[in-house]
Amino acid sequence: SSRLTTETFGRHIRYFDEVDSTNNTANALVKEGGVEGTLIIAEKQTAGRGRMGRQWHSPKGKGLWMSLILKPRIPLHFTPHLTLLVAVALCRTIRQLTQLPAGIKWPNDLLIDGKKISGILLESSAEEEKLHHVIAGVGISVNLQAEDYPEEIRGIATSLAIEAGKEVNRSELLVHFLQELESLYKVYHEQGFAPIKLLWEALSVSLNKAVRTQSPQGLKEGFAVGIDDSGALIVRQEDGSLTKWYSGNIEFGAS
Ligand code: BTN
DSSP, X not given: OOSOXXXXXXXXXXXXXXXXXXXXXXXXXXXXXXXXXXXXXEEEESSOBOGGGOBOOOOTTSEEEEEEEEOOOSOGGGHHHHHHHHHHHHHHHHHHHHOOOEEEETTTEXXXXXXXXXXXXXXXXXETTEEEEEEEEEEXXXXXXXXXXXXXXXTTBOOHHHHHTSOOOHHHHHHHHHHHHHHHHHHHHHHOSHHHHHHHXXXXXXXXXEEEEEETTEEEEEEEEEEOTTSOEEEEOTTXXXXXXXXXXXXXXXX
């Protein structure tokens, strides 16, 4: 059903026609006492932000461009868990609602047939090494058509509508997502990362594949074998040794 039955997520909603970035709005709101679960959502972002300084294309009315205020009761160094948790919630939502074969590319990109459908940008704030809050920014390309994308990303980006061949109801998607996210968030606080890790692995399209990434030390490559208890990607290198990648952007295939 599309009635929101969550306890906290989405119980406070700030809705805007246009903002620069919902993550910025959320951050400002926290400072004014915004509570956990507050949802900031906009029809359009004029300066949507992606990971690693990239832009996030957010045209009016075509997607879900939103941020959620979280105040998780976890140590600061556990925040990567939330990145994976949000991806799991979103992937499960898309699969259930559209039956489309969405998968997670480490750490938290959502792909359908190798094309990006959604992006997640978590920003955490700490005070004296103690986690204060996390802004979970989520962008879902719901009803964009090919011509809505800038030329450069047309080949690598897609939308639910393009993949499903019909428009997808945004409010239904939003309600499902908030419910899925709240329930996984509870599981995580009660049982830790282990159950989230299992779900992530089952939905991952990154494992058992040749992967590479650009690092400050140059190109790194290997074979992705799993994730560890912190959410890092475990990669087997050519000499058989295991290494861990903690962040960055991976590409598939050997160079
Ligand atoms: C990425 O894939 O690089 C992450 C993209 C995150 C986009 C969302 S849209 C809502 C929120 N506000 C932003 O400025 N970014 C996130």
